[in-house]
Amino acid sequence: NAGVMQNPRHLVRRRGQEARLRCSPMKGHSHVYWYRQLPEEGLKFMVYLQKENIIDESGMPKERFSAEFPKEGPSILRIQQVVRGDSAAYFCASSPTYTNYEQYFGPGTRLTVT
Amino acid sequence: QKEVEQNSGPLSVPEGAIASLNCTYSDRGSQSFFWYRQYSGKSPELIMSIYSNGDKEDGRFTAQLNKASQYVSLLIRDSQPSDSATYLCAVFDTGNQFYFGTGTSLTVIP
Numbered sequence: 001n002a003g004v005m006q007n008p009r010h011l012v013r014r015r016g017q018e019a020r021l022r023c024s025p026m027k028g029h030s031h032v033y034w035y036r037q038l039p040e041e042g043l044k045f046m047v048y049l050q051k052e053n054i055i056d057e058s059g060m061p062k063e064r065f066s067a068e069f070p071k072e073g074p075s076i077l078r079i080q081q082v083v084r085g086d087s088a089a090y091f092c093a094s095s096p097t098y099t100n101y102e103q104y105f106g107p108g109t110r111l112t113v114t
Numbered sequence: 115q116k117e118v119e120q121n122s123g124p125l126s127v128p129e130g131a132i133a134s135l136n137c138t139y140s141d142r143g144s145q146s147f148f149w150y151r152q153y154s155g156k157s158p159e160l161i162m163s164i165y166s167n168g169d170k171e172d173g174r175f176t177a178q179l180n181k182a183s184q185y186v187s188l189l190i191r192d193s194q195p196s197d198s199a200t201y202l203c204a205v206f207d208t209g210n211q212f213y214f215g216t217g218t219s220l221t222v223i224p
Contacts, residue, residue: 033212042216043158043202056211091157101146101206105157 002027004094004106005074012112019079019086021109025094032075033093033103034067043091049075082113117141118205120215128223133190135218137203140184146206147179147186152217153199161201162188193222 005024013019025032034046045059049069060067064082069075079086089110093103120137127133135149146165150158164170164177164186176189186205190197200217207213 035214043214045212045214058211101212102148102160102163103204103212104160105150108157 004029004092004104006090006092006106006109008109009107010110010112012114013082014114015083016081019082019111021077021079021090021092021111022074023077023092023094023106024074025092026096026104029094029096029104031095031097032069033095034075034077035091035093037089037091037108039088046077079111082111084113087111087113117207117213118203118215120201120203120218122216123219124221125218126221126223127193129193129195131193131222133193133197133220133222135188135190135201135203135220136185137187137205137215138185139203139205139207139213141205141207141209142181142184143208144181144205145208147177148204148206149175149177149186149188150202150204150214151197151199152202158202190220193220195222195224198222 007022032049035043037043047060047067048056064080066078089108091108092106095103118139149162151161152158162177164179170177174191178187198221200219202217203215205213
């Protein structure tokens, strides 16, 4: 049973470019969460999605950031016009149902903005 | 006040000793609690989940929950050098949000 998959594992973007991060949840999981982790800091919740629905985006910056989880395909976190402060590790986690809160994390995408 | 608080450490214990990691949370109505282990440069790995007051044991790990005092702890018995990592406490609160503590760094000295 494959775990949560994220790609790319490393992404380098110049300031002003767009970054697209992908996440495929574990088989049988329909809930996806995105987190950001800055160096030496804790995990910060960004957004919680189910298929075709954003359930909670209270942790997402209002501008430049968006997320989706289409009916087919992976969840995507999109960052437009990246700035150096966006450099971080972005983790995706999935859980099977809303009543089972155990989240399993993917390997993360390390975004570097130059 | 932070939702979830942990001592950042570092915590050092000799090999074979018991490591004790503590976490407090602010939302008294929280019902679900989790411990994750994160090695440097890696993603968090779920170790334990606990939902009821008392102890829950899994191998060398024991999670303890005291809802009245709003704390949850993790004990690691017979600590091994491979246990050296950052341990994250996570709480699912009444607002249906996950909050992670900033983690406690543990070093097990051979």
